[in-house]
Amino acid sequence: MTTTADPPRSRKARRFNPDRDVEEWHGRYEPYDLIKEFLIALVVVVVLVVGLAAVFSSPDEKAVTLASWSRSDPVDFAQTAITELDGTSGTATYGPPYNSTSGSSQSIGPFSPESWVGVHIPIDTASTDVIGPLQTQRAPATQAALQSYQSASPAQQAQWLTAYEKAVADATAPGGTLRVPPGRYGPVGTMIGSLTAMAQSGALDTQLLSTHEFYGTDDTKPLLFVADGTYLADLAQNQHLSGDQWGMMNETGNYPGQAWLWLYTLWYQVPPMNSSSNGDLQVWAIMMVLTLGLALVPFIPGLRSIPRLSRVYRLIWRQHYRELAGGVRAVGAARGP
Amino acid sequence: MRRMFASLVNLNGPGHFVHWGFIQMSVANLVVIGLMAVVFVAAILIPFRGHGGRR
Amino acid sequence: MTTIADKPDAVIDLPEDAHQLTAKVRHAALDALPPGRLMPDRQPAYVASWIYVFGVVTVAALSVVIATGMVLAVFGPAWWHESPTGLFVNSLHLWSVEVFFFAMVVHLWGKFFMAAWRGRRRATWVTGVVSFVVSVGAAFTGYLSQQNFDSQWISTQAKDGINSTGAGAIFNVTNFGQMLMWHIVLLPLAVGVLVGGHILLVRRRGVVPPFAETAKKGRTDTAPADTAPPFEPVEAAPAGDRS
Numbered sequence: 051m052t053t054t055a056d057p058p059r060s061r062k063a064r065r066f067n068p069d070r071d072v073e074e075w076h077g078r079y080e081p082y083d084l085i086k087e088f089l090i091a092l093v094v095v096v097v098l099v100v101g102l103a104a105v106f107s108s109p110d111e112k113a114v115t116l117a118s119w120s121r122s123d124p125v126d127f128a129q130t131a132i133t134e135l136d137g138t139s140g141t142a143t144y145g146p147p148y149n150s151t152s153g154s155s156q157s158i159g160p161f162s163p164e165s166w167v168g169v170h171i172p173i174d175t176a177s178t179d180v181i182g183p184l185q186t187q188r189a190p191a192t193q194a195a196l197q198s199y200q201s202a203s204p205a206q207q208a209q210w211l212t213a214y215e216k217a218v219a220d221a222t223a224p225g226g227t228l229r230v231p232p233g234r235y236g237p238v239g240t241m242i243g244s245l246t247a248m249a250q251s252g253a254l255d256t257q258l259l260s261t262h263e264f265y266g267t268d269d270t271k272p273l274l275f276v277a278d279g280t281y282l283a284d285l286a287q288n289q290h291l292s293g294d295q296w297g298m299m300n301e302t303g304n305y306p307g308q309a310w311l312w313l314y315t316l317w318y319q320v321p322p323m324n325s326s327s328n329g330d331l332q333v334w335a336i337m338m339v340l341t342l343g344l345a346l347v348p349f350i351p352g353l354r355s356i357p358r359l360s361r362v363y364r365l366i367w368r369q370h371y372r373e374l375a376g377g378v379r380a381v382g383a384a385r386g387p
Numbered sequence: 388m389r390r391m392f393a394s395l396v397n398l399n400g401p402g403h404f405v406h407w408g409f410i411q412m413s414v415a416n417l418v419v420i421g422l423m424a425v426v427f428v429a430a431i432l433i434p435f436r437g438h439g440g441r442r
Numbered sequence: 443m444t445t446i447a448d449k450p451d452a453v454i455d456l457p458e459d460a461h462q463l464t465a466k467v468r469h470a471a472l473d474a475l476p477p478g479r480l481m482p483d484r485q486p487a488y489v490a491s492w493i494y495v496f497g498v499v500t501v502a503a504l505s506v507v508i509a510t511g512m513v514l515a516v517f518g519p520a521w522w523h524e525s526p527t528g529l530f531v532n533s534l535h536l537w538s539v540e541v542f543f544f545a546m547v548v549h550l551w552g553k554f555f556m557a558a559w560r561g562r563r564r565a566t567w568v569t570g571v572v573s574f575v576v577s578v579g580a581a582f583t584g585y586l587s588q589q590n591f592d593s594q595w596i597s598t599q600a601k602d603g604i605n606s607t608g609a610g611a612i613f614n615v616t617n618f619g620q621m622l623m624w625h626i627v628l629l630p631l632a633v634g635v636l637v638g639g640h641i642l643l644v645r646r647r648g649v650v651p652p653f654a655e656t657a658k659k660g661r662t663d664t665a666p667a668d669t670a671p672p673f674e675p676v677e678a679a680p681a682g683d684r685s
Contacts, residue, residue, distance in 0.1 A: 110523060267622075373487070
C-alpha cells in the first residue's frame with residue numbers, strides 16, 4: 051500500500067474530469083525490458099550521430115577580429131570609431147547595463163526591468179575604445195594628438211568631432227589605407243588614423259581583451275565595438291542570420307540551426323514588435339506568457355481538452371481499443387491471487 | 388586519419404532559403420521540421436510488435 | 443518491509459530509530475518508488491506504439507551530448523578549431539544536440555496528444571516543459587561558446603533581448619568565460635536534475651492509461667468505476683503467468 055493514494059472518499063467527492071483524471075489500469079501487463087530499450091536507443095543514436103557527423107561535419111566560420119575588420123573595411127572601422135569617441139554609437143547610447151543614457155531603456159508601460167537593474171557593466175566608449183588604447187601607443191604624433199585633444203575645451207572637442215564625422219562619411223581606403231578628406235577636425239584625424247593602424251596591426255584586439263588581466267576571457271568590449279559597425283551585420287545578412295530574416299533560427303551555410311527558436315523569432319517579424327523600440331521586451335513578455343502556458347496546460351481548461359477532442363489518441367492506442375471492442379479484457383488477470 | 392574526418396557533403400557555402408509569405412526559413416531547418424512531422428505520424432501509424440508478437 | 447541488505451550488522455527499521463532523518467528519507471523514497479516500481483519488468487498492455495520510444499531516445503541522445511561534451515572538455519575550447527579529430531567530436535556534439543531536440547519535440551507532441559498529465563501526472567508534464575526550456579538555454583550557451591563568427595553574431599544580437607529584461611546585467615552573453623561555465627557546469631547540472639526528476643515521476647505514476655471509452659460511441663467523459671491506487675503490477679503477477 052503506498053502513501054500516495056488519496057482516501058476514496060475525497061477522490062469521489064471531486065467530479066471526474068476526463069481531461070484531468072484517469073481511471074488507473076487494472077488490466078494486462080506485458081514484458082518490457084526498459085534497460086535493454088535504453089541500450090538499443092543508445093546504439094541507434096550513436097550510429098545516427100556518427101553518420102551525420104561523418105557526412106556533414108559542423109560549421110566553423112572564423113571570427114571577425116578588429117584586425118580583420120579594419121583591414122577589410124577601414125572606412126567602416128573609422129566611421130564606427132568616431133561614433134565611439136563622440137558618444138553616438140549604438141553602445142554609447144545603449145543605456146543599461148552599459149551606461150545610463152536617458153530614455154534608452156525598454157519598457158512596457160511602467161514596467162522597465164532594464165532601468166530598475168541599472169548599469170552593471172559600465173562602458174565609456176570614448177575612453178575604452180579610443181583614448182585608452184591610444185595611450186598605449188608610443189608614436190610621438192599620436193601622443194601629441196592625444197595631448198592636444200584632452201587638453202582642449204569640451205566645446206572645441208565637439209567642434210572637431212562634428213567636423214570629422216562629416217568628413218569621414220566620404221572617406222576611402224585605396225589599397226587598404228584610410229584616406230579621410232581634409233577638414234577642420236584638429237587632432238581627431240590623427241587619433242582615428244592611429245587607432246585604425248593599431249587595429250590593423252592586431253594590437254587593438256589584444257588591448258581591449260586584456261585591459262585588466264593577462265588571461266582575458268571576457269570579449270564584451272571588442273564585441274560591442276565590432277557590433278557597432280556595419281561590417282559584422284553585413285556578413286550576417288549575407289548568411290541570412292539577420293533578425294528580420296528569421297535569422298535567429300539559422301546557422302551559417304546550409305546547416306540546420308536552432309529550429310526550436312521558431313516561435314521566439316516569429317514575434318520579431320510582426321507588428322508592433324518588428325518596429326517598436328521596446329520590441330525586445332515585448333517579445334520576451336509574450337514568450338514568457340506562452341512558455342508558462344505550455345507548462346501549465348494541465349491546469350488550463352479548454353487547452354487541456356484538445357487531446358481528447360482531436361482524437362489523435364485513437365491512433366496511438368488503437369490496439370488497446372481494438373481489444374476492448376473485441377471483449378478481451380484481462381481485468382484482474384495480473385492482480386494475482 | 389585526417390581524410391577520415393573530412394565531411395562527405397559540404398554544407399558550408401551559400402545557404403538556401405524558402406520564402407513563403409512573411410515566413411522565411413532555411414531549407415535545412417525546413418527539412419528538419421518536415422522530418423519531425425513525418426516521424427511523428429509514422430510513429431503513431433506504424434504497428435508496434437514489441438510484445439513478442441503475441442498479437 | 444523491504445530490507446536493503448542481509449548483512450547481520452546492517453540494521454534498519456528498529457522502532458527507536460524511526461525518528462531519524464535517514465529512516466524517514468528511506469521510507470519516503472521506498473514508499474514512492476519501491477524497487478519493482480522503479481525498475482519494472484512489465485508495462486501495461488496499452489504501451490504498444492512507436493511513439494513511446496521517443497522519451498528514451500531523448501535520454502539516449504542527451505547521454506551522447508554529455509559524453510561528447512566531456513571529450514571536448516578534456517582537450518579544451520580551442521581544440522576543435524585546430525584539430526580534425528576535434529572538429530569531428532564537435533560535429534558529434536552538434537548532431538547529437540539536433541537529435542536530442544528532434545526526439546524531445548516528437549516526445550512532447552506524443553505526450554500532449556495522450557494528455558499525459560491526467561491522473562496526478564501534472565508534475566511530470568511540468569518538469570518535462572521546464573526541462574525543454576532549460577535545454578534550450580543550455581544549447582544557447584553552447585552556441586555562444588563556439589569562439590567563431592556564429593557566436594559573435596548570436597551574442598551581439600541576443601544581448602538586446604536579454605538586456606531588455608534586466609538579466610543582462612548578470613548574464614552577459616558577450617562574456618565567453620562566463621557563458622562557457624554556464625554551458626559546461628550550471629546548465630548540464632540543471633538539465634540532469636530536471637530530466638532525472640522527470641523520469642522518476644514517470645516511474646512513480648506509471649505510463650498514463652488511455653482515455654476510457656464507453657460502449658456509447660467513444661464517449662470519454664465517464665467516471666471511473668473505482669479509484670484504487672495507481673500501480674501494483676509487479677508484486678501481483680506471478681512469474682510465468684503470461685495471461
